[in-house]
Amino acid sequence: MAERSEGAKTKEGEICQGKHGSGVTETACSNAPTGSVRPTVGTAEGTVKTMTAFKKTAFYLLLLSIVLKLAGFLRESVIAGEFGASRVTDGFLLAYNLLTLFMLIVATGFNNVFLPLYVKSRAADPTATERSANALLNRSLLLFFLLGLLFYIGLPVIAPYALGFTNEPTRLTVVEAGRFFGLFLFLFALTGILESYLQARYVFVPTQIAKLAGTLGSALFGLWFSNQYGIMSLAYGFAVGTAVGVALQGFYLYKTGFKWRPQLNWNPRFGEAFFVMLWPALLDTLVGPINSFADKLFATSSVAGAVTYLNNASLIASLPTALYATAIASILFTQMTEAARSPSFINLISNGVQSALLILVPVAAGLVIASGDIVSLIYERGAFTAHDTAETADVLALYAPLVAAQGAQAVIAKAFFALERARTLLKISVTTIAANLLLNALFMLWLGYKGLALSSSLVSLYFVTASAYVLYKPYDRRKWKALWQGLLKIIPPTAIMVLSLVLTRQAVFLPLPPFWRVMAECAFGAAVYGLATWFLNRSGFCLITREIRGGNR
Secondary structure, three states, X not given: OOOOOOOOOOOOOOOOOOOOOOOEEEEOOOOOOOOEOEEEEOOHHHHHHHHHHHHHHHHHHHHHHHHHHHHHHHHHHHHHHHHOOOHHHHHHHHHHHHHHHHHHHHHHHHHHHHHHHHHHHHHHOHHHHHHHHHHHHHHHHHHHHHHHHHHHHHHHHHHHHHOOOOOHHHHHHHHHHHHHHHHOHXXXXXHHHHHHHHHHOOEOHHHHXXXXXXXXXXXXXXXXXXXXXXXXXXXXXHHHHHHHHHHHHHHHHHHOXXXXXXXXXXXXXXXXXXXHHHHHHHHHHHHHHHHHHHHHHHHOOOOOOHHHHHHHHHXXXXXXXXXXXXXXXXXXXXHHHHHOOOOOHHHHXXXXXXXXXXXXXXXXXXXXXXXXXXXXXXXXXXXXXXHHHHHHHHHHHHHHHHHHHHHHHHHHHHHHHHOOXXXXXXXXXXXXXXXXXXXXXXXXXXXXXXXXXXHHHHHHHHHHHHHHHHHHOOOOHHHHHHHHHHHHHHHHHHHHHHHXXXXXXXXXXXXXXXXXXXXXXXXHHHHHHHHHHHHHOXXXXXXHHHHHHOOOO
């Protein structure tokens, strides 16, 4: 919350403060950078303006998230068209996934730790906090530069041992791409660090644009320079795009009044508090990416292209969840935080989980039915053949349960954070690593690399069920029972939708291009599901309509 300030003047780069009390609202300052939402102090009228600005920013972030996802599909489509599904693409995607794992750790770790620490310390001592923030930035860059250099030198030495179970083309590609990424590790880390610094100053949009620059750079370089540089052209483009994004983030950070200083000295209390809070945040962030990376490592021992099939299918499966999580990340989490100690909290959680399932369960079912058409539309061109499409579609069908499970988990995880029970969630999530490794080994014997997708889906279902049970345990058992009853009410409308789509596919041939055929089936499925929900699950239908209108839960 902003401190009470009498006659405080608004300066560029400072938190805007009013002079009428201590109630925080959010509105755009007259000199604030584009894409920022600043807290200010105001009346009830200001609070209305706050929510308007807040929802507007959330809407922009959602749009950028959609564009970012589409750019990701463009990049994967370029890989598919230019290089197909092979041992080389498997090796590149393995190295790239390792890099994105690192970037996620940096960005999420800094967001979860630096942001609250910076805001709290700045309120007490702005000058010392800015000095410590500069020192943290410089120390981090120095650390990541040394780590990248060590990775560049050491990867060729450790690869034969760490990746000895993979074939030689995959291993050589991992080493080549990994060494390049190591050289620019400090740059990739910097974009995640700057994201936290910008968010601490209520600037959100430039970071999303920076991410888009890296993804588009990779795709465009793959299109333009694949003949000269092969698959490494995507790595070069990603580095160039990331550099452009870092420059954009730095420009907007400078506009907020941040001044970089070449110093390493910081307030010892600031540094100690940062590292004490950092390790639990990093461990919590690591669990999901470790499971995903383990799947791809297992897949390298399977057929050529297995990593590519898993990667392409998981990107499609993650799209609905990512968009829903982006939409709820700001609004729902804010509501949860405000209601964390009130009796209405559990009702808010139940509505959030049920709305996620009402939207995402039919989406998951639709993915199973239309998996072949969707994969063909996105990837099948050039070196990516009809056989590759069929293999990827099988994996996508097995990944489908992830869509609903991860959507519900996005709500439940934010409930744990709102209640300040992150350690409890961490304890549950750590058990998924062992479960994932065990099921990977078992299902690989039964289904080959496709068993890895089934393993991920089952582990995700276990994770969301266990998390929900622990979250609901302190409350009345009727709340837990009502949650399951709400889930059961979703099944009949979904079954009607699935049956309608299957029968329509058999009875009607649509002589349409793949894109319009997929769009027609999506529209038809949504209409059937909406109508069936209105008849069979009226309360669920009302919940969805309130969600779409943006009303209160």
